Each structure stands twice: as structure tokens, then as C-alpha cells.
Amino acid sequence: MKVHREERARFNKKFLVFGMVLYCMGILVQFLVGGRDTYLNMLNLWYVQVLIHLILFVNSFFLLKGEKYYNENVGAE
Numbered sequence: 001m002k003v004h005r006e007e008r009a010r011f012n013k014k015f016l017v018f019g020m021v022l023y024c025m026g027i028l029v030q031f032l033v034g035g036r037d038t039y040l041n042m043l044n045l046w047y048v049q050v051l052i053h054l055i056l057f058v059n060s061f062f063l064l065k066g067e068k069y070y071n072e073n074v075g076a077e
Contacts, residue, residue: 012070019063026052 030039042048 008070012066015066015070016063019059019066022059023056025055 030036033039033042043052
């Protein structure tokens with residue numbers, strides 16, 4: 001049972017790190033589009049704002065869902 005618990009903890013840590021990296025992708029996009037000024041100009045477009053909010057919402061949803069699953073009592077421990 002201890003191995004299962006350690007494996008779940010290790011997976012949970014990787015899951016959280018991956019989720020945080022996804023949040024940091026916004027910073028990476030700033031560099032890819034040619035700098036901060038271009039990025040700020042893009043943010044003035046309504047569909048870019050909707051897309052960014054959608055990405056943040058979906059990422060948050062899956063992170064919360066994953067944490068809820070990790071914290072559930074699965075009966076094997």
C-alpha cells in the first residue's frame with residue numbers, strides 16, 4: 001500500500017507542475033509574438049481575450065478535478 005501511496009503522490013506532483021507550466025504559457029506567448037507591445041495589442045481584440053479566458057478556465061477546471069480525484073479516498077490505501 002505504501003508504494004501505491006508514493007506513486008500517487010509522485011503523479012500528483014507532476015500533475016501540478018504540468019498545470020503550472022500551462023499557466024506560464026501566456027508568458028511564453030509574449031515572447032513568441034514579438035514582444036510585450038504586440039502582445040498587449042493582441043489583448044485588445046475581443047476574441048483573443050475570450051480565448052485566453054477559455055484556456056485559463058479549462059486549465060483551472062482540470063487542475064481542480066485532478067486534485068479532487070487525488071484527495072478522494074479510493075479504498076486501496
